[in-house]
Amino acid sequence: MIERVYLKEYVTFDEVELEFSEVELEFSKGLIVFTGPSGAGKSVLMRGILSIFGYFDLNAKLGEAIVDADIDLEKFGLEKDDILIFKQMKKNKNRFFINNQAVSRKIIREIADKFLNYLSLREIKEFENENILLLLDKMNDNKKHHQNLKTYNEKYNLFKSIQKELHTVLFLEKEAAEKKEFLKYELEKIEKIDPKHGEFEELMEIKKDLSKIEKIKEKVFEVERIFDFEYSVYELLEMSGLESEFFSNAMNELRIAIDKANEKADYLENVDIEEVLERLSNLQDLIRRYGSVEEALEYYEEKKKELEKLENLSFEKEDLEKKLELISKDLYSLADIISDERKKTAKKLNEKLNYYLEKLYMPKAEIVFNKTELNRLGIDNVEIIINEIDINTISTGEFNRLRVAMLASKLEYENQEMTLFLDEIDANLSGEESMSVAEVLKYLSSKYQIFAISHQPQLASKANKHFLVEKKDGKSMVRELNKNERIEEIARIIGGKEKSQKAIEYAKELLKENND
Template sequence: MIERFYLKEFLTFKEADMEFHPGLVVFTGPSGSGKSILMRSILASVGLENVEAQICESSVSWSIDEERYGIQNESLNIFRHVKKEKTRYFINNQSMSKSSMESISSTHLRHLSLKDYNDFESSALLNLLDDRICAKTPNHALILQSHKDQYTQFKTLSDHLKEIEEKEKNLAELKEFALYEIGKIDAINPKIGEDEELALIKKQLSKKEKIETAIAQAQSIFSYESSVSSALGLLEANSAFFDDAMNELRSLFESASERLEELEEVSVESILDRIEQIAELKRRYGSVEEALAYRDQKVQELESYETIEHSKDDLIKKLASFQSSLKSSAQELSKQRYSILKETLATLNGYLGMLYLREATLELEPTLLNATGSDKVILGLSGTKLDRLSSGEFNRLRLALLALGVESMQGSGGVLMLDEIDANLSGEESMSVAKVLRHLSTHYQIFVISHQPQLTSMGEQHFLIYKDDESRVQELSDAERIEEIARIISGESVSDEARGFARDLFERARG
């Protein structure tokens, strides 16, 4: 529920601070006093409306999915909308996107103002039927959950089969392409590090003649080797360093000469061709390593194509088994739904009768197998299509469905916000709406704007919105409530007769 709301600087409101109770909360006041502005501000505080208030803040007892939204729950979670240079949203002082705040709030609060057909969708009506069955037959919930789990697996396998069948259509082309790609790389047969080795050979070939000439010229140094050793001996100097240097130089020249002899047998054209092949491979795949990895991937794909028929046969068998089980559970679900349909319709029509609406029709029709079975529910209102209903009829029909849902509801349903749901209704119709809302308030916290004394008298908490130089909010005591109900009945000049009728309404609502 929403436990507290604070508003600062929005249109005719300078400031408003309210604490709310559970149950039915009524807002009344003269036209133009700011009731709708206040309602919009409450919605804005939790991200469900756009307003230009400086601050809108609601303290709520809703539980937030901490892992999903990264918000830690407090004993009361504070939702805040702040407008300075731009609008920002916070939960527990942590900055939040409007879309995330809206996602959190929409699971706890419903604003019943526009013609939202979600309550009349087959999925919602099926859920309503299933909840009523579960309240009487707990095993129904197990069957339904098992069916949903199996259908999820069935759908996954079905999608996989479609992928296989799609691949089958192009299997010959896929195999041919994989073989072509493998063959193209195998024809080059690259080795890791080969490109660096080829670059070195190319470099050596380009300097081969210069190296040979330089070595030939440098060989004359060895003819002076004995002379240098003799001179070092006469000088009584240690000649080991010289001997080591000459031996190392001789070894280096010999290795170089051997390498040059090997290069004599190397074809320059073949090296250049090989370099170009490797370069082309690198241009296409990025590197020799990536080319070889791509080849391995195509080999694996080729192997998977070879086993595709076997996989398909296995999938078809599994799907047949799942389908048989799903049909069986769907039939059991249908049986249970048919068993409660007549009683559910009678109860719904009881609420519709209270609300001065025509009787409804509620029918089960077969449909394609899905996660909830193989049923769809069709709701109708005798003599009128749902899209032709007036807004008053539409909202009263929706109230009847909500009242029906309350009968099997476990725990709180959250918050409902209603804009003048009793507008243009007779006194009897308004009282019927008030009674249904009072019934709903056992599981919902309900905020409602009313211009009728009947609904106003049923409220468990009553706020008066009035305007002098600015819009103000006042929570009314019992005596003040009777006076406000009398004002609604007779206008600004309140008569004793209106006070008497107001007191009678108020006391009957309490009785």
């Protein structure tokens, strides 16, 4: 609930300071009415208050509102506090704050929408299919119904997930033929070369060794001459009384090394150099394309799996279609059960709605159900019809009274106290009709905080707080009226500037009736 509003240098208002919190109005609830001559600035003032909450651009130097509402600020990345202070300042551009923490206009509007509702002209949000269905579900106290809603939601999410998978498969299937040919071509190129891990490095080593065959043979021939002196070394060691084992081991190791060198030379002599060079050339082509032999092999495995998946698409599609068919049957079955429950609840809502419509001198309304395609809310499309006419085509006066009737009908099912802004909701109505609107709004003010602009004495007489907006010398001002001032203002509304005694008496009578 809004407890205080402050505006500075706003259009024709130099300064506005309004207090709405009263002891007799629990948590600032109640009916707050603004009256005054045409052009005084009532609608401008209402727009100014709404601007603090991001609904309009604020043309004020400063706008501030203190709000009592249970909002989880941490959800919006803001520090929690006991009260909410909304602020908008304008220098070069508008800047928004909540409890002195800077926020975007989008965030401030999102937070305000949690507790504030502005019923602007021809706004049909509350009559949209989704909102009516959500209201019917909230009104239904059958636990089984709410369990069905939960189950339906879970199954519908699964349904959408499978449907998405199927769309992907169908899309791939369209491109599958061409893509399969491309993948086969890519795989065949790698298969034709048939690279092995570490092969390129081995071949490079062989290529390097091939150039050293003759040198190896020459060195083997030179080294083998050492064995001509082997016996002499043994004789020397024996004459010197030294052990010969170390020398014997060294000579054996040398013979093994020479054997390996000869084997390598024999192997290299049998290697086809042209074949090695051609193989290296093919591997180098792969390396240029994929970065390395290992990366080429990874690419091969990846594309092989992709090809297998494409070749299995028909099986996957068939499996998904079967799953979708089964879950669709479950969903339609659940949706029918949910729809039946909603229709039962709609009868209760319809009765409440018509009860208030009758009070508001309106013809009866009918809540009509039509089937629609399966969606996240079920299969219901709900419309409200008055005199067999769609509500989009009824007059503004009738439409506003329908909105008041709907607000009253769902009052007991609202979990959160709200602040409503109504701009001339009783415009173009007869005295009897205006009184009916005033009485229903007074009833609504037991739970809602209602800000209303009115040119009718009936609504003004019902107000818990009555503010007068007037203009002098081009400057607008607003002030709260006391009892005598209210009589004067209501008499002005009834009889114009030249207030007759009869208008004053009628104003007193209206106020007396509403205060008894």
